[in-house]
Amino acid sequence: MSEQAPPLTTSLELVRWIGWAQRKAGEDWIRARELSHEQGFVLGYLVQNPGSIQRDLAAVSRTSAASVSSLLQGLERRGLVERRTEPGDERRKRVFATPTGAELIAGFGAAMAAADETILAPLDEAERATLHQLLTKITAELPQPSRS
Numbered sequence: 001m002s003e004q005a006p007p008l009t010t011s012l013e014l015v016r017w018i019g020w021a022q023r024k025a026g027e028d029w030i031r032a033r034e035l036s037h038e039q040g041f042v043l044g045y046l047v048q049n050p051g052s053i054q055r056d057l058a059a060v061s062r063t064s065a066a067s068v069s070s071l072l073q074g075l076e077r078r079g080l081v082e083r084r085t086e087p088g089d090e091r092r093k094r095v096f097a098t099p100t101g102a103e104l105i106a107g108f109g110a111a112m113a114a115a116d117e118t119i120l121a122p123l124d125e126a127e128r129a130t131l132h133q134l135l136t137k138i139t140a141e142l143p144q145p146s147r148s
Contacts, residue, residue: 018119025115026108033104038063038071043080043105046097053094080104 030040042057049056058068072095075081080101083093120128 021119022112022115025118026112029108029111030105035104036071038067039075040105040108042068042071043075043097043101044108046081046095047102047105050096051094053092057095075101 027037030037033040035043038061042061045057045060046052054065054068054072057072058065061068061071063071072081072083076083079098081095081097083095086092086094120131123131
């Protein structure tokens with residue numbers, strides 16, 4: 001007899017399951033491009049913030065400078081990013097996504113919107129509005145997530 005996952009019985013367990021489904025869709029999309037979650041995140045960040053320095057990448061990815069350096073080496077080998085020295089300061093390098101790197105992840109937003117639509121497909125417009133209203137009410141009382 002195979003073991004089944006325990007039933008999800010609380011509202012927050014159900015919310016976590018929805019979050020898991022959304023995260024899995026993103027991870028599957030990234031993995032299909034032969035990127036790790038961290039590589040996909042950094043590449044997306046560089047598309048939005050060209051010329052970032054490695055220290056900034058370490059801070060936003062919540063990792064060490066050594067880890068970012070290794071991650072960037074892997075992306076450089078694939079031609080997805082390039083590091084350029086700053087004129088007047090040869091030690092300071094700025095990192096840019098290449099056109100190939102930007103193209104590789106260009107559809108991520110659309111893919112996540114499609115995943116959201118799939119997740120919400122069982123609900124009609126009125127139910128979606130009610131869900132949004134209830135979640136807005138709950139989150140209004142929570143601390144705001146940190147952006148850094």
